[in-house]
Amino acid sequence: AKEVPGSFHSFFHPLMKISYNRKSAIEKGLNGDLKENGFYYVLQPQIDGSSGQLVGAEVLSRWNHPEFGEISPLEFIQIAEESGEIVPLTSHLLAEIFTQIKEWEKGFGWNLRTAINMTPSLLSDPTFFDNFFELLEHFQISSHLLEIEITEQAELTYSPKTLENLLRCKSKGISIAIDDFGTGFSMISYLTHFPINKIKIDQSFVQKIGQNRKSEAVLTSLIHLAHSIECDLVAEGVETVEESLFLQENGCPIHQGYLYDKPLTPKAFEKKYLQDFIK
Numbered sequence: 485a486k487e488v489p490g491s492f493h494s495f496f497h498p499l500m501k502i503s504y505n506r507k508s509a510i511e512k513g514l515n516g517d518l519k520e521n522g523f524y525y526v527l528q529p530q531i532d533g534s535s536g537q538l539v540g541a542e543v544l545s546r547w548n549h550p551e552f553g554e555i556s557p558l559e560f561i562q563i564a565e566e567s568g569e570i571v572p573l574t575s576h577l578l579a580e581i582f583t584q585i586k587e588w589e590k591g592f593g594w595n596l597r598t599a600i601n602m603t604p605s606l607l608s609d610p611t612f613f614d615n616f617f618e619l620l621e622h623f624q625i626s627s628h629l630l631e632i633e634i635t636e637q638a639e640l641t642y643s644p645k646t647l648e649n650l651l652r653c654k655s656k657g658i659s660i661a662i663d664d665f666g667t668g669f670s671m672i673s674y675l676t677h678f679p680i681n682k683i684k685i686d687q688s689f690v691q692k693i694g695q696n697r698k699s700e701a702v703l704t705s706l707i708h709l710a711h712s713i714e715c716d717l718v719a720e721g722v723e724t725v726e727e728s729l730f731l732q733e734n735g736c737p738i739h740q741g742y743l744y745d746k747p748l749t750p751k752a753f754e755k756k757y758l759q760d761f762i763k
């Protein structure tokens with residue numbers, strides 16, 4: 485198989501023990517000049533499976549570490565979350581993305597939604613969102629072009645600050661999605677406590693399409709749940725035509741996954757999707 489730049493990283497599981505030396509080297513790297521240290525991002529297209537049309541993209545962080553090579557975001561985001569470096573890391577990422585969005589707006593009339601992952605500690609941070617809105621202002625980005633995906637590196641708990649930040653986002657027209665829905669901490673109660681307008685169905689459900697009846701039933705009831713509370717939907721990890729068809733037939737046409745594309749570097753994304761976008 486041909487390697488797509490930015491799509492490869494070494495295997496990592498959250499329960500794996502990270503050696504002390506590795507962890508402190510990673511922390512140190514997070515602390516410095518991120519770009520200089522090999523930090524970058526890729527974009528994975530979100531596609532309407534029924535028409536094949538591009539509807540948006542998710543931003544995924546990558547790190548080609550000078551000592552360890554490509555490190556999984558599962559590893560460095562967790563370390564960043566624990567050390568507090570997630571705040572400067574995400575602000576750095578936002579500035580990079582906004583620069584790119586602006587360029588694509590000018591060059592190609594780009595007007596689709598870009599989704600950015602945010603952890604619970606960012607949502608409750610006292611200053612991160614002030615900075616976020618300042619960046620929006622500075623780059624003159626229309627906020628309806630953005631989506632926040634709430635990822636759960638730690639449990640998202642209710643706090644007045646989190647609610648306030650999410651309501652501020654909502655009032656600006658920023659879309660708020662809950663990531664990995666149906667797994668881990670991701671709970672139905674979030675849907676009533678927070679202004680969430682989109683559910684991202686976890687890839688573990690998608691993988692079991694055609695293999696496990698019970699899991700298919702859970703998947704279709706998640707889709708019904710989303711419809712009944714008027715939440716938008718996207719399914720992640722769509723790898724086969726069979727999965728795509730099942731999702732389309734059951735009311736979830738928006739997909740992200742290797743069937744369509746791997747995460748691509750901005751240059752590759754532009755070449756493949758935006759040069760036609762202008763027409």
Ligand code: C2E
Nearest residue numbers: 544545557558561601602603635721722723740741742747
């Ligand atoms: P996620 O947000 O659930 O992102 C989806 C993951 O599935 C990505 O892994 C993506 O590359 C992978 N993927 C996409 N399509 C397929 C497919 O068809 N099959 C399979 N098996 N996998 C697919 P990745 O890039 O390694 O990211 C892992 C996780 O790290 C993300 O999971 C997200 O929770 C976190 N992450 C990545 N970048 C960021 C970031 O900038 N900020 C935060 N807070 N978290 C991030």
Ligand code: CA
Nearest residue numbers: 601633635663
């Ligand atoms: Ca995500």
Ligand code: CA
Nearest residue numbers: 664686687720
């Ligand atoms: Ca996921």
Ligand code: CA
Nearest residue numbers: 635636663664
């Ligand atoms: Ca995830």
